Amino acid sequence: MKVTTGFQMFMEESGEVGKAYSQLVQTMAQSSALDKKTHALAYISALAAAQMTGGLAFHVMMAKQVGASRDEVRDAVLVGLPAVGLAVLEALEVALNAYDESETA
Template structure:
């Protein structure tokens, strides 16, 4: 779901959005920090840089350090090569923003 679609879902159907988000959290065995760090890795691998700032913010809110965010972005480097490095500046900028 792109950012615009997610924003519309939150605005127009907040109850559905909340239930959906809670379902995803409860369905995962990962804590919220780890889940957001993993999600950063996936976003980086798929070149979805526009979604990275939100998940950096969420990871940071749940205790992730700058080094953990950087590591999450770069974890795919051996498998994917430099493709993930394009997300690095986006993630660092988002982390340092607050």
């Protein structure tokens, strides 16, 4: 799976900070009380609510690899709709396109 160019640059240019960030992400995932699929879907919800669509396709693919369905990805994006409003709609398009494209790749 391909990460965004911005994230790749961050990891290449930030030295110890990038390593520490990577370790943080791994530690959080390993120590989470959530199963892998639920964790991935929750992260998609957070990205959608924060309007961070750059890495969304990557995380949709991660969720799909651990068993998330298209409907679960859709609902993970939309779960924040009452709290943050229509801001999640851009993420909906990105997420579902990423899910669908992976079926043909």
